[in-house]
Amino acid sequence: MRFILIDKIISVEPAKQIKAIKNVSLAEEYLSDHFPTFPVLPGVLLLEGLIESASWLVRLTENFAHSMLLLEQARNVKYKSFLAPGGQIEYTVDAKMLDENISSFTGSGVSDGKLIVEAKFGLRHFNLAENDSAMAAVDAKIIESMKKRIELLKN
Numbered sequence: 001m002r003f004i005l006i007d008k009i010i011s012v013e014p015a016k017q018i019k020a021i022k023n024v025s026l027a028e029e030y031l032s033d034h035f036p037t038f039p040v041l042p043g044v045l046l047l048e049g050l051i052e053s054a055s056w057l058v059r060l061t062e063n064f065a066h067s068m069l070l071l072e073q074a075r076n077v078k079y080k081s082f083l084a085p086g087g088q089i090e091y092t093v094d095a096k097m098l099d100e101n102i103s104s105f106t107g108s109g110v111s112d113g114k115l116i117v118e119a120k121f122g123l124r125h126f127n128l129a130e131n132d133s134a135m136a137a138v139d140a141k142i143i144e145s146m147k148k149r150i151e152l153l154k155n
Contacts (some may be wrong), residue, residue, distance in 0.1 A: 003045060003048060005022050005045055005048050005049040005052050006020045006021075006022055006053060006056070006153060007020075007021055007022050007023050007153075008020065008021050008153055008154075009056060009150075009154050010090070012056070012057065012060055014057070014060050014061040015061045015095055015098055016095055017057070017092065017093065017094050017095065018053050018054070018056055018057040018060075018091075018092075018093050019053075019090060019092050019093075020049075020052075020053045020056070020090070020091045020093075021088055021089065021090050021091070022088065022089050022091070023087075023088050024041050024084065024085050024087045024088070024089070025085055025086075026039065026085035028085075030045070031085060039084060041082075041083040041087075041089075043077075043079045046079065046083065046089070046109055046117040047074060047077055047117065047121075049089065049109060050091055050093055050105075050107035050109065050117065050119055050121065051071055051121065051123070053091045053093045054095075054103070054105045054121070054123055055069040055123065056150065056153070057093060057095060057098075057105075058098065058103055058125055059150070061095075061098060062125070064146060065125075065127075066126055066127055066143075067126075067127050067128060067138070067139040067140075067142040067146075068124075068125065068127065068128060068142075069123050069124070069125045070123065070124050070125075071121065071123060071124075072123055073121060073122045074120075074121040074122075075119070075120045075121065076118075076119060076120045077117070077118075077119040077121075078117070078118050078119070079116070079117055080114070080115045080117065080118070081111075081114055081115070081116050082116075083109075083111055083116050087111050087112070088111060089109045089110065089111045089116055090109065090110050090111070091107060091108070091109045092108055092109075092110070093105050093107035094106050094107070096120075100125075101124060101125055102122060102123070102124055102125070103122060103123050103125065104120070104121070104122040105120070105121055105122070105123070106118075106119070106120050107119055107120075107121070127139045
């Protein structure tokens, strides 16, 4: 299963900051297991929301230069509260360093004025064709798909 944990990008300053939101619905199937009598957005998915936000910041800053953006490291991840169905989280991610193939960020998620998650993390960005030129078409397809998705997220 592939998760998409950003519903809307509300602001972006390329190379600096992005703000995005996620609405949590009871219809999200993973909530039935986490936890059956106390459904909350799993902590790893809260972190993934920060990572996805940072990925969009990199893509927009680099004009979609890379097809792959992967978590390189996560440090000082702190979960401060729960996020239940019906809630909305606003992610704020600030770029600390954004180089060609690696970047680092600090980020936080807030719901109703309450801090839910905060972290320091880094991403690695690359194209599949860097290791296998036959993958250039796959890179192009992924980048095109991301360009279409960003239009949905910014509206």
